[in-house]
Amino acid sequence: MRHSLTISSFFRVYALPALWLFALPLFGLWFSGHATSRFDRDVLDTLERQISQDAELEEARRQELLGFLRATPASVACLSTGEELEGFRGTLGEACSDVRQYQWMHRLALASVALGLLSAGVALLCALMAFVSRPFQYGSFAVGWNVLRLTGALQTLAQGGLAVWLSYWITAVWFERYYPKLIVMAGILAAFALFHVVTAIFRRPAMDFDVEAERLEEAHAPELWAHVRRLCASLQTPPPDHLLVGIDANFFVTESDVRVNGQTLTGRTLYVSLPLLRLLKRSEAEAVLAHEMGHLLGGDTGHGKRLAPMLAHFGGYLQALRAGGLTLPIFHFMMAYRGLFELSLGRSRRESELAADRLAASVTSGQDIAHSLVKVGAYSSFRDHTEAQLFALSEQQQTVAIAQRVALGFTEYALSEDVHRDLHGVVTPHPFDSHPPLAARLENVGQRLEPADVAKVLLEPTDASWASAILEADTVEARLWGVYEARFSEAHDLSLAYRYEPATGTERQHVEKHFPPLTFEGKKAGLEVRLDFAQVSSSEWAGPVRLEQVKSASTQGSLFKKYLHLQLKEGGLFKGKRSICLSKLQDGDGLLQAFGHYLGRHRAMEAHRAQPPQERSKDSHQAA
Numbered sequence: 203m204r205h206s207l208t209i210s211s212f213f214r215v216y217a218l219p220a221l222w223l224f225a226l227p228l229f230g231l232w233f234s235g236h237a238t239s240r241f242d243r244d245v246l247d248t249l250e251r252q253i254s255q256d257a258e259l260e261e262a263r264r265q266e267l268l269g270f271l272r273a274t275p276a277s278v279a280c281l282s283t284g285e286e287l288e289g290f291r292g293t294l295g296e297a298c299s300d301v302r303q304y305q306w307m308h309r310l311a312l313a314s315v316a317l318g319l320l321s322a323g324v325a326l327l328c329a330l331m332a333f334v335s336r337p338f339q340y341g342s343f344a345v346g347w348n349v350l351r352l353t354g355a356l357q358t359l360a361q362g363g364l365a366v367w368l369s370y371w372i373t374a375v376w377f378e379r380y381y382p383k384l385i386v387m388a389g390i391l392a393a394f395a396l397f398h399v400v401t402a403i404f405r406r407p408a409m410d411f412d413v414e415a416e417r418l419e420e421a422h423a424p425e426l427w428a429h430v431r432r433l434c435a436s437l438q439t440p441p442p443d444h445l446l447v448g449i450d451a452n453f454f455v456t457e458s459d460v461r462v463n464g465q466t467l468t469g470r471t472l473y474v475s476l477p478l479l480r481l482l483k484r485s486e487a488e489a490v491l492a493h494e495m496g497h498l499l500g501g502d503t504g505h506g507k508r509l510a511p512m513l514a515h516f517g518g519y520l521q522a523l524r525a526g527g528l529t530l531p532i533f534h535f536m537m538a539y540r541g542l543f544e545l546s547l548g549r550s551r552r553e554s555e556l557a558a559d560r561l562a563a564s565v566t567s568g569q570d571i572a573h574s575l576v577k578v579g580a581y582s583s584f585r586d587h588t589e590a591q592l593f594a595l596s597e598q599q600q601t602v603a604i605a606q607r608v609a610l611g612f613t614e615y616a617l618s619e620d621v622h623r624d625l626h627g628v629v630t631p632h633p634f635d636s637h638p639p640l641a642a643r644l645e646n647v648g649q650r651l652e653p654a655d656v657a658k659v660l661l662e663p664t665d666a667s668w669a670s671a672i673l674e675a676d677t678v679e680a681r682l683w684g685v686y687e688a689r690f691s692e693a694h695d696l697s698l699a700y701r702y703e704p705a706t707g708t709e710r711q712h713v714e715k716h717f718p719p720l721t722f723e724g725k726k727a728g729l730e731v732r733l734d735f736a737q738v739s740s741s742e743w744a745g746p747v748r749l750e751q752v753k754s755a756s757t758q759g760s761l762f763k764k765y766l767h768l769q770l771k772e773g774g775l776f777k778g779k780r781s782i783c784l785s786k787l788q789d790g791d792g793l794l795q796a797f798g799h800y801l802g803r804h805r806a807m808e809a810h811r812a813q814p815p816q817e818r819s820k821d822s823h824q825a826a
Contacts, residue, residue, distance in 0.1 A: 220538035222531035223318050223357070230311030230364045234304045237375045238277045241301055245276035245294065277301045307367050314360040321353040321535065329542035336505055339546055343509065347516055350539060351403050354523065357532050358399045362392030365528055395526040402522030407514040412461045414686070415448030415473060416678055425671040430472065433492060436565070439499040443469035447476050447672065449605075449682045451582040455494040457503040458510055470498060476679040477605070479669040481577050487668045489562045489570040490578070496558035502551075516540065552638045556646045563647040572649035573659050576625065579640055580660055583624035584608060584615045593694050596701065598712065602691050605683045616660035622653055700806045704735075717800055722793045724786050731782055733796055735803060738768075740782055747780055749804040757784075757794065766794060 253259065253267050279290040280298035328346030332339040369388035374380050420427040427445065434441040442455065444467045453474055460467045472494060479487055497503050520540065523533035562571045588607050592599070615621055625640055644650060651659065669675050699716035702709040719734040724741075732739045732746075739746035753771045757764060763785040770778040784790030 216534075216538040216541035219534035220322075223321075223535040224315060225531060226361050226364055227311040227314035227318065230307055230368065231315065233368065233372070233375075234308035234311060237371060238301060238304045238308075240375060241297075241304070242275040242277050245297070246271055277304075281305060303367075303371070307364070307371070310360055310364055310367075314357060314364065317353055317356055317360065318535070321350060321357070324349050324353075325535075325539040325542065329539065329546065332543055332546035333549065336501070336550060339550060340505065340509055343512060343543060346539060346543070347512055350536060351516075351519055354519075354529075354532050354536060355396075355399050355403065358396050358526070358529055361531070362395055362528055366392055391527050395528040398522045398526035399519075399529060399532075402519045405518055405522075407511075407518045410461050411456070411458055413446060413448065413473065414450070414682070415446040415462055416682070417462060417465075417467075418445040418447045418474075418672065422673040423671055426668055429488070429668075430491060430495075433488070433565070434495055434498075437492070437495055437499050437561070439495060440470065442472040442498075443467070444471040446471060446473045447675075447678060448473060449477055449679060449686060450475055451478060451578065451585055453478070453490050453494055453578075455497050455503055457498075457507045470503070474668075476669060476672075476675060476682075477608075478578055478581060479672075480667050481581055481664060482574055482667060483570075483664055484666050484668055485566055485570045486574040486577065489566040490574050492562035492565040493558045493571065496561040497554065499561070500554060500557060502554045502558075555638055556643065559643055559646050568647040568649045571647050572644050572651060575640055575643055576651065576656055576659050579625050580616065580621055580656075581608075581612070583621070584612055587615075587620075587624075589690070593690075593697065595694075596698070598695060598698065599691065602687045602694070604687055604690065605679075613661060616657050621656065621660070625656065700803050701810045703807060703811065713803075717803055720793075720796055722787050722789055725788055726786070729786060731787065731793055733793070733800060735800060738797065738800075740780075743780060749801055750808070752801060753778075755797065755801060764790060766797065 249271055250268060253264055253271075256264070259267075274287070274290065276290075276294055276297075279287040280294060280301040325346060328342040328349075331342035366385065366388045369385045370380050373384070418426075423445070430445070431441045444460070446460070446462060450473075453472075455470065455472045457470055460471045472491075474491075478490075482490065516536075520533060520536055523529040523536060526533075559571055559575075585604075585608050588611065589604060592602055592604065592607065638646075672678075695712075696716060699713050702713050704710040704713050713735050717735040719732065722731045722733070724730055728741060730741050735749075737746045737748045747768060747770065751770045751772065752768050754769045756767050756769075758767055759765075763783055766782040766784055768780040768782075770780065772778055782793070784794060787793055
């Protein structure tokens with residue numbers, strides 16, 4: 203089920219983390235003031251001590267000088283260009299260079315705060331404009347994306363500079379020393395962050411939309427194609443250029459490029475589900491088709507096609523910010539803008555769904571669209587439950603037979619209380635639209651279904667369906683199910699290898715099929731490292747190390763050699779450590795990759811074993 207973003211959840215999830223954008227600049231502002239005040243205090247203490255110890259000064263002159271120093275901070279003299287403070291400035295000499303750096307730090311931090319406030323204003327204005335109308339939505343996002351990616355790069359540059367500056371001055375001011383390694387590390391992090399952001403701005407994301415389906419040529423379904431064309435003619439919208447059939451539990455239409463079996467289709471594409479076509483009466487399927495054509499008529503698909511590249515580009519930009527280290531605060535700020543924009547997207551998409559439902563009801567009937575919504579929602583939910591239960595099984599399955607399991611169990615499901623719980627607020631799976639809850643959609647077309655009516659709708663025989671108008675529909679559907687079930691079976695098989703401890707010989711054999719024992723030979727005779735699903739051993743060690751003993755694993759380079767260090771849970775810091783010199787092995791990188799893979803399997807097994815049974819089922823299905 204897809205949940206819409208709410209105002210309250212937005213502030214909790216997006217707005218509060220976005221404030222981290224101002225953390226480093228505000229700290230820079232405070233620290234520059236603190237360092238300047240400390241400089242003034244140190245200079246004053248030094249000069250007061252010198253004046254007090256000067257026995258040649260007359261008392262009146264001494265008090266005059268002390269009064270001047272207390273009234274005129276040294277930083278003011280350093281930053282002044284007036285002749286009246288030239289003597290004081292000359293006395294301070296090179297020490298004034300520190301104050302000038304504090305001032306530049308202050309200015310940079312202040313500019314970063316101002317840029318953050320400007321960015322927040324632009325983000326808020328663009329997000330609010332997106333609520334006005336669909337054209338405003340597209341235009342505001344285009345402006346927001348182009349402005350914010352520029353300000354994001356500037357923030358990265360400014361905050362990176364602050365980080366490098368502070369890496370020197372924090373230790374210099376507080377501990378009167380500096381650490382070159384810390385400065386170099388800060389510089390590397392800043393350069394890494396800037397590189398990530400700049401490359402993300404110009405990187406074009408892949409826009410491939412792969413659909414597991416088969417093209418339905420007009421010769422194989424002339425009646426269905428003719429009906430779709432008549433429907434489009436009555437709605438005064440051009441018909442789709444391509445018609446795809448598949449086994450996913452949804453219908454959709456798009457104007458974006460679609461890849462099917464390695465072929466890219468351009469133009470308007472309509473996808474229909476063969477299992478759902480068999481479940482729906484012709485009039486109910488016609489209501490669904492009218493709904494999808496309504497998206498074409500209403501400009502929903504064209505709007506989505508124009509918006510999709512920018513959303514994808516922005517998504518790649520967010521990933522770069524998240525991986526950039528120092529750019530993490532900027533990432534949270536940009537996520538807040540994306541969250542605001544998602545509020546407007548969700549609202550407009552729900553309005554589009556309700557408008558398409560009303561159009562479909564006017565072409566067919568409110569009852570047809572209501573019945574189709576119930577059938578599609580129930581089938582989708584029951585199929586999800588069936589696959590989740592099947593995937594949670596702890597035994598290998600000779601055949602998964604998902605289609606058969608769904609068909610045989612659907613009647614019992616339709617008569618159960620589960621169907622009403624699932625349909626309450628159900629959101630039909632769809633790759634392009636955020637669908638409103640079922641209750642709102644039924645009310646929108648003037649329909650209301652009681653629990654007894656739902657069971658009747660779901661169990662009513664389908665005398666005639668549009669699936670019968672498709673030549674070789676059975677063959678196509680069987681072929682698609684075969685591919686899907688084979689992939690499902692492979693995923694379940696691999697999942698078992700991650701779940702098993704193993705506790706039996708059969709389970710051990712299954713785990714070793716995916717995680718076989720490996721041997722890595724050394725470059726010199728006599729050295730070898732052995733690895734299996736349970737332990738790792740080296741000819742240089744007294745005994746093997748079981749993976750359950752490994753607390754952490756890390757790599758380290760030393761004297762042109764690369765090591766894999768294992769910290770064990772027992773034995774302390776020194777006795778509980780084992781190391782493998784990867785440079786001594788013929789395939790050190792292969793061992794490193796395999797060890798991470800095998801250790802990951804072991805930890806996944808431990809995590810799965812520690813979960814309650816119901817949580818194991820949910821996580822296993824998500825892994826599929």
